[in-house]
Amino acid sequence: MMNAKAEAFKDDLAQQPWSLYLTQTRRLTVIELRRNLVSWRASWIYFLAFVPTLIIFIHLLFDSHPQSTMSDDSNVLAGIVQLYYIRLGIFFGCLGIFSRLIRGEMIERSLHFYLLAPVRREILLLSKFIAGSVSALLLFVTAIVADFVLMYAAYGPAGRAYILSATGLAQLEAYVAIAVLACLGYGAVFLLLSMMFRNPTPAAMLVLGWEAINPVMPSLLQKLSVASYLRHMMPVSIAGEGIFALLTVETEPVSGWVAALGLLMLTAVVLIYSCYRIRKLEIRYTTE
Amino acid sequence: MSDRIVFEDVSKFYGEVLGVNRISLSIPPGITTLVGPNGSGKTTLMNLMTGLVQPSSGRISVLGLDPGDATGFFRNVGYCTQFDSFPRGIVGWQFVLDSLMLHGMNKADAYKLTMEALDRAQLGDAAGRQIAGYSKGMRQKIRLAQAIAHHPRVLVLDEPLNGLDPVARAESLALFEELGREGMHLLISSHILDEVDRISDRVVLITGGYLIAEGNIHQVRQEVRDKPMQVLIRCDHPELLASKMFAINHCVEARLHADGRGVFLRTADIDQFYSLLNGIAVEGLVKIESVAPADDDANAIYQYLIGSDGSAS
Amino acid sequence: MSVYKHDYRAYTGEVTPLWTRVNVLARYAFSEAWSSKITVTLFTLSLAPIIVFLILIYVANNPIARALITRGNPQAFAIDAKFFLKVIEMQSWCALVVTAWIAPRLISFDLSDNALPILLSHPISRVGYISGKFIALFSSLSAITWFPCLLLFAYQGYSSAEHWTAANLPIAFGLLVGSLIWIAFLSLLGLALSSWVKWRVVATGVIFAAVFVPAGVGGIVTAIMRTKWGFLLNLPFIMSLLWQRLLGAPEFMRSGQSIPTTAIVIMLGLACLLCIAMLNARIRAREVVRG
Numbered sequence: 001m002m003n004a005k006a007e008a009f010k011d012d013l014a015q016q017p018w019s020l021y022l023t024q025t026r027r028l029t030v031i032e033l034r035r036n037l038v039s040w041r042a043s044w045i046y047f048l049a050f051v052p053t054l055i056i057f058i059h060l061l062f063d064s065h066p067q068s069t070m071s072d073d074s075n076v077l078a079g080i081v082q083l084y085y086i087r088l089g090i091f092f093g094c095l096g097i098f099s100r101l102i103r104g105e106m107i108e109r110s111l112h113f114y115l116l117a118p119v120r121r122e123i124l125l126l127s128k129f130i131a132g133s134v135s136a137l138l139l140f141v142t143a144i145v146a147d148f149v150l151m152y153a154a155y156g157p158a159g160r161a162y163i164l165s166a167t168g169l170a171q172l173e174a175y176v177a178i179a180v181l182a183c184l185g186y187g188a189v190f191l192l193l194s195m196m197f198r199n200p201t202p203a204a205m206l207v208l209g210w211e212a213i214n215p216v217m218p219s220l221l222q223k224l225s226v227a228s229y230l231r232h233m234m235p236v237s238i239a240g241e242g243i244f245a246l247l248t249v250e251t252e253p254v255s256g257w258v259a260a261l262g263l264l265m266l267t268a269v270v271l272i273y274s275c276y277r278i279r280k281l282e283i284r285y286t287t288e
Numbered sequence: 289m290s291d292r293i294v295f296e297d298v299s300k301f302y303g304e305v306l307g308v309n310r311i312s313l314s315i316p317p318g319i320t321t322l323v324g325p326n327g328s329g330k331t332t333l334m335n336l337m338t339g340l341v342q343p344s345s346g347r348i349s350v351l352g353l354d355p356g357d358a359t360g361f362f363r364n365v366g367y368c369t370q371f372d373s374f375p376r377g378i379v380g381w382q383f384v385l386d387s388l389m390l391h392g393m394n395k396a397d398a399y400k401l402t403m404e405a406l407d408r409a410q411l412g413d414a415a416g417r418q419i420a421g422y423s424k425g426m427r428q429k430i431r432l433a434q435a436i437a438h439h440p441r442v443l444v445l446d447e448p449l450n451g452l453d454p455v456a457r458a459e460s461l462a463l464f465e466e467l468g469r470e471g472m473h474l475l476i477s478s479h480i481l482d483e484v485d486r487i488s489d490r491v492v493l494i495t496g497g498y499l500i501a502e503g504n505i506h507q508v509r510q511e512v513r514d515k516p517m518q519v520l521i522r523c524d525h526p527e528l529l530a531s532k533m534f535a536i537n538h539c540v541e542a543r544l545h546a547d548g549r550g551v552f553l554r555t556a557d558i559d560q561f562y563s564l565l566n567g568i569a570v571e572g573l574v575k576i577e578s579v580a581p582a583d584d585d586a587n588a589i590y591q592y593l594i595g596s597d598g599s600a601s
Numbered sequence: 602m603s604v605y606k607h608d609y610r611a612y613t614g615e616v617t618p619l620w621t622r623v624n625v626l627a628r629y630a631f632s633e634a635w636s637s638k639i640t641v642t643l644f645t646l647s648l649a650p651i652i653v654f655l656i657l658i659y660v661a662n663n664p665i666a667r668a669l670i671t672r673g674n675p676q677a678f679a680i681d682a683k684f685f686l687k688v689i690e691m692q693s694w695c696a697l698v699v700t701a702w703i704a705p706r707l708i709s710f711d712l713s714d715n716a717l718p719i720l721l722s723h724p725i726s727r728v729g730y731i732s733g734k735f736i737a738l739f740s741s742l743s744a745i746t747w748f749p750c751l752l753l754f755a756y757q758g759y760s761s762a763e764h765w766t767a768a769n770l771p772i773a774f775g776l777l778v779g780s781l782i783w784i785a786f787l788s789l790l791g792l793a794l795s796s797w798v799k800w801r802v803v804a805t806g807v808i809f810a811a812v813f814v815p816a817g818v819g820g821i822v823t824a825i826m827r828t829k830w831g832f833l834l835n836l837p838f839i840m841s842l843l844w845q846r847l848l849g850a851p852e853f854m855r856s857g858q859s860i861p862t863t864a865i866v867i868m869l870g871l872a873c874l875l876c877i878a879m880l881n882a883r884i885r886a887r888e889v890v891r892g
Contacts, residue, residue, distance in 0.1 A: 017359065020392040027389045031375075039377060048814065052821050059825045076824045088817040092810045099802065107713075107800050109373035112340055113434075116369075117390040118362035201805035202639075202702070279356075283340040284302070285371060 024119050025127045032131030036097060037138070045096060045135075048089045049143040052080050056147050060154040070155055070162070074171075077151050078236035081144060081175050086182050086230055087211075090140055094186040095204050097136055101128040102278070103194035109285045122275045129191055129271065136183040144179050148172050174235040174256075181233075181263045185226035188270040195277045224266070232259040290352035291317055293337065293442065293473060298346030300332055307332040308497045311346070315475065318489035319468040322477040323590055329497040330477040331370060334444050337475070338367045350442055351473075363391060366435035370446040372427060380415040380422070381406060384434050391438055405437035410459055424451030432460070442473040449478055461487055485586040495594045509584035515592045516540050516554045517584065519561065522577040526551035529574045536564060552582055622725055626733025627740075633710070634703045634737055643702055647695035647745040654688050654753055662760035680757050682850035685772050688753060689844050692746045693783050693837075697812060703741060704791025705804035707734045712799045712883075721886035731792065731880055738788040747780035775847030783840055786869060793876035796883040812836050829858050836872075839865045 036042055102125075105111035114124050152159035152168065162168045189207060193200040211227045222228050233256045293315040300307035308329040322330045335341045337348055339355025348354075353361045374383060381402055388398035406415045409429040414422065419430060428451050435443060445464070449457050465487045468474050478484045491508060493500040501508050509517065518541075523529055530542040530551050539561075541554035555561040562579075569576050634640055660666045661678035671678055711717055720730060754773045758766035794811055795804040819834030832838050843865050845853065852859060 017392075020359070023392050024390055027386070031386055035376065041376075051818050055818070055821050055825055063826065073825075076821075079824060080821055084817045084821055088810075088814050092806065092814060095806055096803070099806070103802060104800075105375075107802060108376060109371050110375045112369055112371055113375065113387065115340060115358075116338060116362060116367050117387060118359050118392075119390050120358050199802045199805055201802060201809065204806065205698075205701075205809060280342065282342060283335065 021120070021123050024123055025130065028114075028119070028124065028127035029131045029134065032101070032128055033135060036100075036131060036135035042135075045093050045139055048093045049139040050146075052084060052089075053143050053146045053150065056150045060150050063154075065154040065156075065159075067155065067158060070152070070159070073151055074236055077147060077175075078234060080147060081178060082231070082234055085140065085144065085179065086227055087208075089143075090136070090179065090182045091186060091204075091208065093140065094132075094136055094183060095190050095201070098129075098132045098187045098190040099194040099200050099204075101132050101191060101194070102281075103198070103200060106283075106285065112283045115281075115283065121278045121281070125191075125275055125278045126271070129187065129274075132187050132191070133183055136187060137180060140179045140183060141176055144175050145172065148175060171235045174233055177256075177260065178230050178233050181260060182226060182230055184267045185229070185263050188267040188274070189226065192270050192274045192277070195274060195281065226263065226266070229259040229263040229266075232256060290349070293351070293475070294347075294349050295333075295337075296347045298336060298343045298348055300329075300336055300341060301344045306497045307341075308336070308494070311494075311499050313492065313499070313502060315473070315490075315492075317471060317473050319464060319474040319476065319487050321481075321484050321488040321491050321586060322475060322494065323481065323491055323586055323594075324477075324494040324500075325594060328495045328594075330494060331446055332497075333494065334367070334369075334446050334475065334477065338365060338444060340367075340369075363438065364440055365442045365444065366438065366440035367444040368431045368435035368446065368448055370450070372424070374419045374427070374430075377418065377420070379418050380411060380426075380430050380433075383419060383430060384437050387434050388437055401437050401439070405433040408436060408463060409433035410456070425453060425456055428452055429456070432463075436467070440472070442475070443467060445474065445476045445478075447477055447479065449483065457483060481585070481587040481590060488586065491586050491589065493589065493593055500593050501589070505586055505589065506581070506584050508589055509581070510558065516556045517558045517561075518552055518554045518582040518588075519558075519579060520545065520550055520552050520582040521565070521579050522550040524549070524575045524577075525573070529553075529568065529576075532568055532574070533564070619724070619729075623729045623733045623736065626720075626725065626730060627736040630707050630734050630737030631740075633706055634741060637702075637706065640699075640703060640706075643695075643699050644741075644745065647692070647699060648749065650688075650691045650695070651749045651753065654684075654691075655756065657684075658753060658757050658760060662757070680761070682769075682772050682775075682848040685750070685754070685776060686841075686845055686848050686850045688750055689746075689776055689779055689848070690841060692750060692780070693840065693844075696742045696746050696784055696787055697809075699742060699745060700738065700787045700791040701805045701808040703738055704788070704808065705795040705801040707738060708792055708795040709799060709801040709804050712796065713801070717884065718886045727881075727884050731884060734792055735788050738791060739784055742784040742787060743780075746784050747777050750776040750780060772848050775844065775849065779840075779844040779847045782843070782869065786873060789873055789876040789880075793879040793883075796880055829860060830864075832860055833864060833868045839868060 102111065105114070115121065117124075119127075148171070149163060152163050155162070163172075190200065190204060193203045193207075197203050211225050293313070295311045295313040298311045299309050306329075311333065322333065324330050332341065336343055337350060337355070339358070339361070350361065350365055353364060355361050378386070384402045384405055385398055388401055389395070391398075393401070409432045411426065411429045411433060414426050415430075419427065422430065428448065432445070432448060435445070448460060448464075452460060461483055464474055464476065468487065468489070476484055476488070485505070488505065490503055491505050492502045493508075521529060522545075526544055526549065530539070530544075530553065533539040533542065533553055539553050539555055541552075543552040545551060553561070565576070565579065568574060657678060658680055660670055661680045667678060711720065717730075721727065725733075751773060754769075754776060758769075790811060791808055794807050795801075798804045798807050816835040816837065819831040819838075822831030822834065823829065824831075839860060842854070842860055843862065845851075846862055854860075
């Protein structure tokens, strides 16, 4: 019985027009990218991503850089990634980008054009997710790489040597991986929230609160937090101070790979549930 | 593949609000007009048919296809909705092209079909401008172009004449007529009954979410037996004809035409009426030029079955 | 020959003074703000901390309860400027949440429905329109900030020894002025941001972002430039400093790291001016269609 079902499932998969799905995904992604990145309305996401880069650039131009302050700057950079990008920049950036994908279209009353296209709703959702992720990654990863390079480039040959050293590259790799996972994780969560709630922002603020109180939760519940996974991957650990203490979490040690896999699995589960939700989605603009 | 649009006992409730209730329809190819007052459930019926809303109960199939299978379904169906909004920052031709590209076409074919659709919808130079700057009529046209661009077999049009000027309305009606002649299924909802009436093969009357009547307009009119039918007879002595009809005690109402060369006669039994009229014509006292029903159009049926206040009578 | 009957007569009766018409808008804004169950829920939740603080004051002033709970530590329940600083901080966070929910309801609906041209075609000025909305938001926020804070102060005065109230009047003054500054600023910020982003959903997020993101940017400036002035971008932080000084609570920043009050006031003033400029640019009787 189980074998017959498995066979039927395999046959069904084989019969799907995968090349058409690929074409549609590519096309939808291009349409969304055009709207996410090449638009005056997207300028605020550029601001969120590149404001630290601008500040570091000013620092590079106007401040002196004695060798002794390089480790301090390493801590500052770690703080920027951990406390600014993960908690604020990527959080609010992804909230804006991914909430717009479905809920934004409903507010602007244009989602029906997509639902009336010969595109499976799951393909539509995943394409929009890919487009959102590419937009977020393009901005935030570029910004983090620029931050890293500018921060150390100020130290002349020593700084350049550090950038190209194994330690420097490993640090950069970790920051990029953190940014990628943060974008995917928050992106999936906000995409789902935007389908579940007419105004996803209060729910997103609860997510922000949840991320903040997560360390005091039992171990099992800690696995439901994006930031707790990311913290395990930080190459430089920093202690929160002042207002940032609220945003700093301490979780049980987990290896980087497990953390990355855990977050990817969390993202996959959220996306699968989102696919289920979009199949049931109805166009009722009057309630927006 | 079936050639019908089938609603089987379909109901839709928005929470406690009734959308449509227990609708069963089987619509053959041709032009079908959906008639009903505001809030009667016309748009709900169209949205149900295209999967934009899910039925609370019942089953819908369009040419044997299920809206759940978007890939197959929307290759065959085009829907020109009433929603007057578009994706932000897009120009007319790009809007149609983007939609065609999602069908999996190559760019050259998609471009060719885009131009053809824009031409059919008579959008002209406006196709190169941002949709945000379009007038209401242009937005209606670009929606129509997008709905017909992929050569669907079924075209659903929700109030397609809204916002169009008289010339554009006539052009759109001619296009619908042409598409209907080409064998397409057209389901049109419209308030401009006089104009749609001329091209419709059949009518579906709906009010308060309930189906009131469906079928060929003339047949539906004849089914409404409690309302006497009105016939316009063009002749040389309309007063004489009216008096003869009253003399044999058959007519319930007579009214002279404004130009004095015809008379509107109202009768409760149309078959008997025509047989008596034949007798009068044979007598030769009145020279009859033409006989035409004056109230078996969608407008009259609407008035009789739904009433001007929108409540089914 | 044509006969034209001129039956139409314009209204020539009495009209209310111009300034009172703001109340009409305020009344409608109130009804819009409070028509949501979520507003009521948020308002109720915002008063929950007040109940907790009320119990704390009761315990602090009841010798038996204090003996049972503090077990001989007199500092455990001291009702002083530091205590009221916590009260005002807590209520101010609640006010931010309520603003993020209410402010977009007051303006974004008008913008997304293109109602501004209709509203402003009445004998109501743009200042009148904003004032009406401002009154509604400011009054709603008052109900969860200075008003309950002063009630707590009054309860403490009633429950404690004779001279407590007279000796601590600067705390009441600080509570009132500190709250008024914060809610006036929040009202302006909420209205200004709501008028710029048009959609309510986005406006809620932007209001939170406008408080948190500059705080983060300020943190970066402080860390990278090794300067204290970056904190000026951290609104919750500078407001805490201001309240602490108004209430007379002990300084919580290291000396040399602290920000002068004048700088805080200038910063808040500039932020308010920016909000007013934003409102001035957006609240107009027109609809922009880009084609």
